[in-house]
Amino acid sequence: MKLQIQLVPSGLWGINLRKKLSPTDWRVLSRYVRDSNHHTCEYCGIKQSSIMHCHEEFHYNINVVRSEGIQVLAKLVCVCCTCHAVIHWGRSEATLKRTELSELTSHAIRVNDTTPDAWDFHRAEAKLNWDKANMIVKQWITDYRGLDA
Numbered sequence: 001m002k003l004q005i006q007l008v009p010s011g012l013w014g015i016n017l018r019k020k021l022s023p024t025d026w027r028v029l030s031r032y033v034r035d036s037n038h039h040t041c042e043y044c045g046i047k048q049s050s051i052m053h054c055h056e057e058f059h060y061n062i063n064v065v066r067s068e069g070i071q072v073l074a075k076l077v078c079v080c081c082t083c084h085a086v087i088h089w090g091r092s093e094a095t096l097k098r099t100e101l102s103e104l105t106s107h108a109i110r111v112n113d114t115t116p117d118a119w120d121f122h123r124a125e126a127k128l129n130w131d132k133a134n135m136i137v138k139q140w141i142t143d144y145r146g147l148d149a
């Protein structure tokens with residue numbers, strides 16, 4: 001699936017590049033990402049000049065033996081607000097109404113050209129991986145070097 005749920009482990013909530021940079025630096029960087037993608041969502045392809053978001057896509061490397069995890073910034077992605085709400089499903093589930101979640105589900109199924117059952121499976125798998133990461137990792141390290149490339 002190209003549009004996937006990317007749940008942030010609870011130990012990393014609020015820890016991201018946007019918070020690390022000054023508001024001005026983040027504005028410049030996120031504008032660069034949106035401009036260089038011509039304000040087009042990299043997942044669904046919608047083009048909106050004013051309300052695109054800059055998503056920080058992370059990978060998580062977990063060392064089970066040491067109970068450590070590394071949050072690696074993989075890339076910055078230009079996304080529409082709907083795809084961004086799908087990606088951050090956990091936050092959406094906690095803050096949106098049932099009808100809004102249903103619209104997000106429809107959007108995800110359409111963008112991924114998949115079935116409701118396959119989407120439900122992906123959602124369950126994402127939650128399972130999130131639970132595992134939260135249970136195993138006692139200490140997180142962040143790695144933003146992906147931006148240097």
Ligand SMILES: [Zn+2]
Pocket residue numbers: 041042043044045046079080081082083084
């Ligand atoms: Zn989109």
